[in-house]
Amino acid sequence: DAGITQSPRHKVTETGTPVTLRCHQTENHRYMYWYRQDPGHGLRLIHYSYGVKDTDKGEVSDGYSVSRSKTEDFLLTLESATSSQTSVYFCASRDSGNYEQFFGPGTRLTVL
Amino acid sequence: AQSVTQLDSQVPVFEEAPVELRCNYSSSVSVYLFWYVQYPNQGLQLLLKYLSGSTLVESINGFEAEFNKSQTSFHLRKPSVHISDTAEYFCAVSVRDNDMRFGAGTRLTVKP
Known part of the structure; x- marks a missing residue:
């Protein structure tokens, strides 16, 4: 299994507060x-993200931003959390030329 | 954009019975198809994939799926299920890099 960890695993926060979730992979995956x-x-x-400092939006990007300063770390930030962002968040990574994505264990976020 | 429909949200079956989890997709171009499995409180794990070649693909634990281009389907089957197969199963389709769309999931419950 690819080594992908997420932190925190659980978080409860209040509406309007900023939240950052971290994903860390040890496989040197590009994506x-x-x-x-x-x-x-x-x-x-x-x-x-398709490389360090290279990111792009997905299907539901409104209200979220990301950063990737190192190959192994990918951060997701909710600038001002809303109740509609209560969800389970998964990070994944894959290598170039391999369509299989490896998933982390998830972060359960509750916004009150 | 491509989309995926999993026709059953829940499938209860008895142990040792056969099972089929249905997946249909829509896309105007060639696709790559995947089945992922999610056990409780875990991330997703790849079960099997179709990229090209033989339309019948198999996993190491007895599941198989057949790509049917005319029916735009990729149904997952197992001839005899075990209690340990209880999980949620996700069908996913990708037409290009970094754009994988998932179905809503099918919860398979295997009863003794």
């Missing part, structure tokens, strides 16, 4: 992804 998982929707792509 990294942030998804959110909601009942009835499966996983939806928020943002992805």
Whole structure:
């Protein structure tokens, strides 16, 4: 298994506060992804990165920003959390030329 | 954009019975197809994939899926399920790099 960790694993926060979720991979994978998982929707792509400092928007990017300053780390920031951002967030990574994405264990975020 | 429909949100079956989890997709171009499995409180793991070649693909734990281009389907089957197969299964489709779309998921419950 690819070594992908996410921190924190659980977080409860209040509406309007900033939140940063961290994804760390030890496989030197070029591509990294942030998804959110909601009942009835499966996983939806928020943002992805195709290299250090190279990122792009996904299907549901509004209200989220990302940064990738090192190959191994991909940060997801909610500048001002809203209740609609209560979800389970998954990070994934993959290598060039390999379509398989390896997923982290997820972060459960609750915005009150 | 491509989309994925998983026709059953929940599938209850008895142990040792056969099972089929249905997946249909829509796309105007060639696709890559995937099935992922998610066990409780874990991230997603790749079960099997179709990229090209033989339309029947198999996993190491007895699941198989067949790519049917005319029916735009990629149904997942197993001839005899075990209790340990209880999980949520996600079908996913990709037409190009960094754009993977997931279905809403099918929760398979295997009863003794």
